[in-house]
Amino acid sequence: MKENLLYQFKKGALEFIVLGILDGQERYGYEIIGQLNAYKNILGEAKEGTLYPVLYRLSAEGLVAFRQAEKTGRGSPKKYYSLTDAGRAALKGLKDFWFRFSDTVDNIMGIDRISMRIENIDNVDSIDNIENEAAFVNAENCVSDCGNSRKAAIVSAED
Numbered sequence: 001m002k003e004n005l006l007y008q009f010k011k012g013a014l015e016f017i018v019l020g021i022l023d024g025q026e027r028y029g030y031e032i033i034g035q036l037n038a039y040k041n042i043l044g045e046a047k048e049g050t051l052y053p054v055l056y057r058l059s060a061e062g063l064v065a066f067r068q069a070e071k072t073g074r075g076s077p078k079k080y081y082s083l084t085d086a087g088r089a090a091l092k093g094l095k096d097f098w099f100r101f102s103d104t105v106d107n108i109m110g111i112d113r114i115s116m117r118i119e120n121i122d123n124v125d126s127i128d129n130i131e132n133e134a135a136f137v138n139a140e141n142c143v144s145d146c147g148n149s150r151k152a153a154i155v156s157a158e159d
Contacts, residue, residue, distance in 0.1 A: 010043055016098070017043070018054055019083065019091040022064065026082035029055070055081055063087035 021027065021035045029051060036046035058064040065084050071077040083091065106113060 007044075014050070014054055015058060016091075016094050018051070018058065019063065019087060019094065022081055022083045022087070023091055026067075026080045028069075028078040028080050032081070058087070061086075063090050 017036070018032060021032055027035070029048065032055075033046045033048070033051055036043055036051070040046070055064060055066075059066060059081075062084055064081050064087055066079050066081045069078045069080055105111075
């Protein structure tokens with residue numbers, strides 16, 4: 001696959017991912033980089049030159065706020081980032097869109113997410129990621145089962 005296609009796709013998703021990392025907890029820059037790099041096998045390596053322009057854009061759009069912590073020790077003071085109310089609303093909208101978008105792409109491409117995740121579970125690189133994959137597969141199965149139950153209930157109600 002052409003690297004440029006992957007790079008552009010990842011770049012387009014980065015703001016969404018950063019909003020997700022900030023959901024529910026303020027974090028400082030290096031902490032966000034660490035969270036991103038926990039998935040560097042998929043996302044690529046995150047660096048300051050990638051993250052801080054994203055944080056500045058999100059801040060300029062009113063989606064992220066920051067506070068400067070008092071200096072402790074020898075290092076420079078940390079800047080903590082958090083979601084604003086507008087950021088939380090935007091994240092909710094992006095999550096809703098992503099669900100529909102990814103489902104649509106999966107349908108067009110003929111992708112069965114559950115089967116692919118089960119086949120690829122041996123390729124994850126840490127226990128945390130294995131647990132995340134297993135939880136996702138369980139959640140997908142639940143959604144699938146719930147959806148089938150709902151469909152069955154609708155069909156029997158129509159009879």
